[in-house]
Amino acid sequence: MDLQQMRYVVAVAETRNFTRAAERCSVVQSSLSHRIADLERELGVRLFARSSRRTELTSAGEAFLSGARECLAAADRAAADAAAAAGIVRGRLAVGVLVTTAAVDVPELLQRYRARHPDVRVQLRAGGSDELAEAIRRGELDIAFLGLPEGVRPSGVEALVLDDDEHVLVVPAGHRLAGAARVALADVADEVFVDFMRGTPARDQTDLAFTAAGLVRDVAYEAGVVELITRLIARGLGVALLPSAFVRPLVDGNPELALVMVVGGPRRVEYLAWNRFNPSPATLALLNVLGVGARRRTHANGTERT
Known part of the structure; x- marks a missing residue:
């Protein structure tokens, strides 16, 4: 057994395809297949279940994969440490x-x-x-x-x-609060909100602030990226509290959105x-x-x- 065989097994496990694994490893498919077959004979178990359409790890393959990844990581680290000792970072x-x-x-x-x-x-x-x-x-x-x-x-x-940063309120340009100098959480508790997915730290930042203030809000729309959140706001579907340092460059110069400072709002x-x-x-x-x-x-x- 050698490290190259382990690399081949990891490549096939991740691509679920011998052809793509060979391409990743810059080797012809026949060579990769033979090396894995040699390893299976040495171990006395089959690592992959194969058909004309599918390639999947067997239970033995699953067990082998974890140790193979650890061995490869250790080998890479050993090479990196040796290079670092000579003043080279690899x-x-x-x-x-x-x-x-x-x-x-x-x-x-x-x-x-x-x-x-x-x-x-x-x-x-x-x-x-x-x-x-x-x-x-x-x-x-x-x-x-x-x-x-x-x-x-x-x-x-x-x-x-x-760094630490306070959140700002993002509203549509025509919103009733668009021209306000600053608002409190109580001023926006009745608004419909757009926010990140429940259970994520990005969502927790605002949820915790409302809970601490003894307020409940309505989150009607959940999204995974800020760009979608701001697009929903621009369509008048809700408002959001977002980190100012990140969202300000996205909103500045956008005539569809406005920012409002928040007193006692979330901080990140x-x-x-x-x-x-x-x-x-x-x-x-x-x-x-x-x-x-x-x-x-x-x-x-x-x-x-x-």
């Missing part, structure tokens, strides 16, 4: 990004990172803060940009506060989070690009601003 860097991240210009950051460390393969994954934090804990992501309600801290990860804290146990050289390199080494970190017992 390997993979998996970055998670909250789509409403505003504290850091992530594309610009990754551009600077690539200029310094061109041998690192960066993988970018967007998602909600809760799923990104869990991916770090599982080892699927190295580092992520999160946004959580004020008073809610990332758990099980190393984290740094990047943006974090940089990473695996606290033995971060990879590629992760440490990104922290260095961000200047994190000179900053203070936040742990489970409290937060500190940068």
Whole structure:
């Protein structure tokens, strides 16, 4: 058994197709098939159930896949550590990004990172803060940009506060509150709301604020992205409370929408989070690009601003 055979198994498991797996691994399909067949004979089990239309892992294949991924990750880490000892940063860097991240210009950051460390393969994954934090804990992501309600801290990860931000009310241009200087939550409790999906940190930020104020609101429309939320608002279907630093550039210059300051509204804290146990050289390199080494970190017992 060797690492290349493990890579072939992972590729077939992820693509569910021997042809696509061979293309991913830059090898002819016959060679890949023979190597996997050799591995199956060595193990004495079948890893894949195959037909002319489908390829699926067997129960033995499922069991093998987990260990194979761990072995490949360990091998990649060993190579990266050896290169780092010689002053070269290599390997993979998996970055998670909250789509409403505003504290850091992530594309610009990754551009600077690539200029310094061109041998690192960066993988970018967007998602909600809760799923990104869990991916770090599982080892699927190295580092992520999160946004959580004020008073809610990332758990099980190393984290740094990047910024905190208040929410603003987003309304259609012709709304009764469009010209108001500022409003309180009680002033908008009877409005129909557009918001993120229930149970996500992005939604919790506003839900917690209304609960703390002893108010109940009607969320008629749920969406996964801010662009859809603002389009629904522009059509007069509701209003929303969104992080000001992110939404202001989207609304400024848009004649269909207006922003109103909110007194006692939700607040969001943006974090940089990473695996606290033995971060990879590629992760440490990104922290260095961000200047994190000179900053203070936040742990489970409290937060500190940068």
